[in-house]
Amino acid sequence: MAIATPPTPAAAQRMDRLEVMWQSRPGVLGWLTTTDHKRIGLLYFWTTLVLFGAGGVEALLIRTQLAQPNEHVVSPETYDQLFTMHGITMIFFFIIPMTTGAFGNYLIPLMIGARDMAFPRMNALSFWIFLASALFIYTSLFMGSAPNAGWFDYVPLASKEFNPGRNIDFYALGIIFNSISSTLTAGQFIVTIFKSRAPGMSFNRMPLFCFAFLAASFGLLFALPALSADTIFLFLDRNVHTHFFDPSHGGSVLLWQHLFWIFGHPEVYILIVPAFGIATSIIPAFTQRKVVAFPLVAVAELLVVFVGFGVWAHHMYAVGMSTISMVFFAAGTAMVVIPSTIQVFAWCMSFVTGTARFKTPLLFIAGFIFMFVTGGLTGIMFVAIPFDQQVTDTYFIVAHFHYIIFGAAVFPIFGGMYYWFPKVTGKLYYELPGQISFWILFVGTNLLFFPMHIVGLLGMTRRVSTYPDGLGWTAYNLAETIGGFVTLAGILLLLGNLFYSYLRAPAAGPDPWHGPTLEWTTSSPPPDYDYAVIPRVSSAYPNWDPVDREFDRRNLADGVLVLERGHEQPAVTPVDARFDEIVQMPHESPWPPILALALSLVFLMLVIGRYGVAGIMGIFCLLALAGWHSTEPQEQ
Amino acid sequence: MNAPRRDRLCAVLLLAVVLPLAGCREKQSSLAPKSHQARDIASLFWWMMGGAWLGLALVVGLLFWSWKRRNRRGFRDDTEGPKPGEQASWYVVVGLGIAMPIAVISTLFVISDLFVIKTTQAPAATATKMTVEVIGHQWWWEVRYPGTPAVTANEVHIPVRTPVRIVATTADVIHSFWVPQLNRKIDTIPGRRNAIELYADAPGRYRGACAEFCGLQHAHMDLYIFAEPEDAFRKWLEDESQPAAAPSGDAAAEGARVFQDGSCSSCHAIRGTDANSDVGPDLTHVGSRTTLAAVTIPNGDSSLRDWIIDNQHIKPGNQMPDIRLPSSQLDALVAYLENLK
Numbered sequence: 001m002a003i004a005t006p007p008t009p010a011a012a013q014r015m016d017r018l019e020v021m022w023q024s025r026p027g028v029l030g031w032l033t034t035t036d037h038k039r040i041g042l043l044y045f046w047t048t049l050v051l052f053g054a055g056g057v058e059a060l061l062i063r064t065q066l067a068q069p070n071e072h073v074v075s076p077e078t079y080d081q082l083f084t085m086h087g088i089t090m091i092f093f094f095i096i097p098m099t100t101g102a103f104g105n106y107l108i109p110l111m112i113g114a115r116d117m118a119f120p121r122m123n124a125l126s127f128w129i130f131l132a133s134a135l136f137i138y139t140s141l142f143m144g145s146a147p148n149a150g151w152f153d154y155v156p157l158a159s160k161e162f163n164p165g166r167n168i169d170f171y172a173l174g175i176i177f178n179s180i181s182s183t184l185t186a187g188q189f190i191v192t193i194f195k196s197r198a199p200g201m202s203f204n205r206m207p208l209f210c211f212a213f214l215a216a217s218f219g220l221l222f223a224l225p226a227l228s229a230d231t232i233f234l235f236l237d238r239n240v241h242t243h244f245f246d247p248s249h250g251g252s253v254l255l256w257q258h259l260f261w262i263f264g265h266p267e268v269y270i271l272i273v274p275a276f277g278i279a280t281s282i283i284p285a286f287t288q289r290k291v292v293a294f295p296l297v298a299v300a301e302l303l304v305v306f307v308g309f310g311v312w313a314h315h316m317y318a319v320g321m322s323t324i325s326m327v328f329f330a331a332g333t334a335m336v337v338i339p340s341t342i343q344v345f346a347w348c349m350s351f352v353t354g355t356a357r358f359k360t361p362l363l364f365i366a367g368f369i370f371m372f373v374t375g376g377l378t379g380i381m382f383v384a385i386p387f388d389q390q391v392t393d394t395y396f397i398v399a400h401f402h403y404i405i406f407g408a409a410v411f412p413i414f415g416g417m418y419y420w421f422p423k424v425t426g427k428l429y430y431e432l433p434g435q436i437s438f439w440i441l442f443v444g445t446n447l448l449f450f451p452m453h454i455v456g457l458l459g460m461t462r463r464v465s466t467y468p469d470g471l472g473w474t475a476y477n478l479a480e481t482i483g484g485f486v487t488l489a490g491i492l493l494l495l496g497n498l499f500y501s502y503l504r505a506p507a508a509g510p511d512p513w514h515g516p517t518l519e520w521t522t523s524s525p526p527p528d529y530d531y532a533v534i535p536r537v538s539s540a541y542p543n544w545d546p547v548d549r550e551f552d553r554r555n556l557a558d559g560v561l562v563l564e565r566g567h568e569q570p571a572v573t574p575v576d577a578r579f580d581e582i583v584q585m586p587h588e589s590p591w592p593p594i595l596a597l598a599l600s601l602v603f604l605m606l607v608i609g610r611y612g613v614a615g616i617m618g619i620f621c622l623l624a625l626a627g628w629h630s631t632e633p634q635e636q
Numbered sequence: 637m638n639a640p641r642r643d644r645l646c647a648v649l650l651l652a653v654v655l656p657l658a659g660c661r662e663k664q665s666s667l668a669p670k671s672h673q674a675r676d677i678a679s680l681f682w683w684m685m686g687g688a689w690l691g692l693a694l695v696v697g698l699l700f701w702s703w704k705r706r707n708r709r710g711f712r713d714d715t716e717g718p719k720p721g722e723q724a725s726w727y728v729v730v731g732l733g734i735a736m737p738i739a740v741i742s743t744l745f746v747i748s749d750l751f752v753i754k755t756t757q758a759p760a761a762t763a764t765k766m767t768v769e770v771i772g773h774q775w776w777w778e779v780r781y782p783g784t785p786a787v788t789a790n791e792v793h794i795p796v797r798t799p800v801r802i803v804a805t806t807a808d809v810i811h812s813f814w815v816p817q818l819n820r821k822i823d824t825i826p827g828r829r830n831a832i833e834l835y836a837d838a839p840g841r842y843r844g845a846c847a848e849f850c851g852l853q854h855a856h857m858d859l860y861i862f863a864e865p866e867d868a869f870r871k872w873l874e875d876e877s878q879p880a881a882a883p884s885g886d887a888a889a890e891g892a893r894v895f896q897d898g899s900c901s902s903c904h905a906i907r908g909t910d911a912n913s914d915v916g917p918d919l920t921h922v923g924s925r926t927t928l929a930a931v932t933i934p935n936g937d938s939s940l941r942d943w944i945i946d947n948q949h950i951k952p953g954n955q956m957p958d959i960r961l962p963s964s965q966l967d968a969l970v971a972y973l974e975n976l977k
Contacts, residue, residue, distance in 0.1 A: 076952055076953060080851075149849070156810070156826055157809040157810065157849070157851055252827070253810065254825065292729060293726055296730075296733075318820070318821050318823045318848075319825055320828060327749050327753075330745060330749050334741045334744075341732070341734070342729060342733040342734060343733075348695060348698040348702070349721075349724075349728050350725075351698065351702035352705065352721070356702045356706045357706065369699065370695070370696065373691065377692060378688065380688070380744070381681070381684045381688070383744055384744060384745075384752070385748060386755075386756040386820055387680050387684070389821060390681075390821070392821070392847075393821070393848055393849075457667050458667065460664075461847045462847075463854060464854060464855035466855050467855065471662065471665075471843075
């Protein structure tokens with residue numbers, strides 16, 4: 001924060017004390033025991049980036065196998081494991097943890113003027129569990145028995161009868177393990193967004209980014225139980241001979257599909273809504289205008305997740321449902337379009353009526369709008385049930401959801417990486433290679449995914465490990481593979497640019513973009529305590545309110561509202577954000593990683609069928625919880 | 637943004653779809669419909685695609701417009717107060733973002749889900765003159781003609797210009813029966829009997845595939861529909877219903893013995909002999925089929941031989957083991973099977 005007037009001696013003393021109070025422990029131990037939302041965000045970032053690399057390698061192996069007809073780069077068994085792990089990795093171990101874990105953790109407290117998440121230790125726990133679940137599921141790949149029935153994992157193909165190895169047990173337990181982490185994160189965000197906002201940031205003054213994360217968190221909280229129930233049933237069916245999915249004993253294979261998609265479709269919105277949040281952060285900064293139709297966009301972000309719970313069966317039109325139930329879900333599919341079109345036109349009109357500067361982040365958002373609209377338009381086509389039944393399980397669907405998931409979720413992640421790079425590192429990035437990386441990625445992804453529409457319509461089915469020549473698919477597949485490698489080049493340039501910028505680029509200062517939200521008012525990178533004084537907020541664009549910022553500067557100089565007597569931050573009323581109380585925040589703790597370790601031992605024992613040992617490990621978990629409880633916030 | 641160039645690129649890509657695919661022997665394309673159902677779906681697609689391009693053009697146009705106006709008022713001036721165009725923007729968001737999609741999508745909904753769906757939905761049991769049962773297996777299709785003893789595999793013969801009800805079931809996992817030139821797909825679900833209507837405008841061979849991931853050899857689980865004139869179809873069904881002809885000649889007789897005594901008969905049936913297992917495809921008239929292993933390789937002396945001794949290389953993981961036989965026995969077996977017309 002730029003300090004206009006020198007602080008009084010009393011204020012300087014308070015600042016020093018604040019510094020000491022929030023200081024992180026140095027070294028590796030500091031990272032292991034950290035509860036700082038920024039450090040946890042960075043841990044998530046690096047972990048998910050590595051996992052993105054793994055998912056990307058899997059994707060390129062798939063594309064290499066499919067470059068030519070009748071290719072034998074990998075065996076069918078390996079191919080099945082590759083596409084299954086690609087899906088699981090990108091959805092559960094890249095996009096969700098990258099948006100909520102990395103972006104959300106780092107930025108939400110900064111955007112709402114808080115010093116940390118509402119439950120910092122739970123936040124740390126959720127990271128360590130996430131890391132453990134990623135290692136758990138990748139262990140299976142190195143053992144050669146990775147999940148191999150697709151990320152959708154339909155029974156009875158995933159049942160013990162047709163899949164006797166440990167592959168699917170890794171799937172079921174890995175997903176349950178991972179959802180513990182996601183549930184913790186979701187609850188964490190909801191409480192943080194409701195309770196930890198700076199006084200004055202009432203609901204209508206909350207950045208759209210926070211609305212998006214609120215929507216995604218509620219979505220996760222309500223969608224994950226269906227998935228957990230489903231995977232628990234699967235594990236029980238496979239290992240203790242229950243009959244949830246066994247039609248010969250009164251079970252139903254469609255139960256799996258219904259529960260899976262009750263989770264799976266909201267999941268799609270959970271993946272892209274945070275990306276909407278990133279877009280609505282970048283757009284005002286680079287058009288220098290408030291987002292058009294702010295209240296409509298905020299409501300649309302919440303609605304898209306809510307309506308998204310009523311469309312799941314459109315993944316199942318080919319299973320032979322009655323026409324009347326299909327028509328019901330088609331109507332839901334039609335309705336969910338409206339919140340999306342509201343947002344698209346609000347973004348476009350913000351571009352048009354603002355002063356658009358097409359720097360790298362905004363280019364990525366423009367590319368995101370193009371990809372999202374393309375994927376959305378093919379999505380609207382699934383309102384037409386007969387057409388859906390024609391193209392479902394073909395490459396047309398693969399094209400559709402990659403436009404949504406890569407185009408609409410990952411492009412904003414890239415844009416956001418550029419946009420917040422100066423905030424996180426304190427350095428600017430190099431603009432020209434940034435723009436080049438965008439164009440390479442834009443061309444690459446379209447070359448990769450657009451021809452998939454065509455081969456799908458020409459009859460190429462999904463999840464095939466190879467395909468015959470002579471059906472008119474060959475040239476398109478080759479183009480897709482080339483597009484895949486062009487995309488890789490774009491990603492490498494992007495990461496290389498950021499890495500080089502981190503080493504060499506000039507310092508950014510606190511606010512290189514004249515950004516609208518609070519995070520641009522603090523220094524880059526932000527101090528451990530985020531804000532030296534609790535900021536005053538009177539609009540949704542606090543950094544564009546010079547009077548409030550001047551007020552903060554005066555407070556800082558006078559040492560007012562520093563809250564340095566402990567690990568303190570204010571809590572507010574959920575809607576109006578009136579000051580409620582000062583909360584003592586917990587400090588760093590070794591217990592979250594210890595509990596995560598004990599929990600992963602439970603899951604490891606479960607997967608190898610040692611239920612007794614798993615129970616003993618469960619006792620270790622309880623001991624870790626007891627240890628955790630015994631070291632509640634240290635008052636100083 | 638480089639919108640005009642992008643549009644031209646898209647137009648080229650679009651042309652690639654429309655242009656007839658010269659040099660392709662056969663198709664499995666939903667855009668080359670050969671029945672009224674597939675034609676309805678294809679024209680639904682073409683209309684939706686037209687609308688989609690318009691929608692995309694609208695958004696790209698807006699982005700392009702903003703690019704033309706970029707840096708117009710210089711950077712870092714008035715971020716305060718309402719911008720010019722605030723009111724108009726609201727009209728655009730409400731008009732194009734709410735009213736337009738409601739109108740367009742309601743129309744699409746009514747046309748496709750109230751009208752077109754009537755032609756593609758499952759036919760009632762009494763709605764067609766004829767029913768064929770198709771049973772999915774890992775990884776081939778069993779085909780039965782109720783009311784006759786005829787059982788075949790991976791090839792469905794139907795009379796042309798006659799609605800035929802396909803009842804799709806499964807012997808193991810979920811598969812999906814799909815012949816895109818004739819109709820949409822239908823999954824085969826354990827414990828359920830799903831149905832779909834097949835109708836072909838013209839005689840011919842139509843390629844189909846399993847569309848639901850069903851394990852290792854999902855990629856090699858294709859099938860053919862042969863639509864034939866009524867007479868030819870009747871004749872075929874009659875022939876197919878006959879038990880296998882007695883082996884003619886010494887080699888064939890030796891082959892029959894190898895088949896019965898060896899491991900073949902423990903999985904395969906040949907009607908008219910003692911072999912009656914239903915694990916693998918019925919081979920009563922295997923010599924008359926055009927392909928082996930669900931359209932994996934063409935049928936014929938040499939490929940049948942390759943299949944028997946080396947099928948785990950041709951279709952790894954399929955449920956038939958490689959069969960080791962002295963070459964004289966192998967020759968006899970191939971001669972026998974190829975003569976089962």
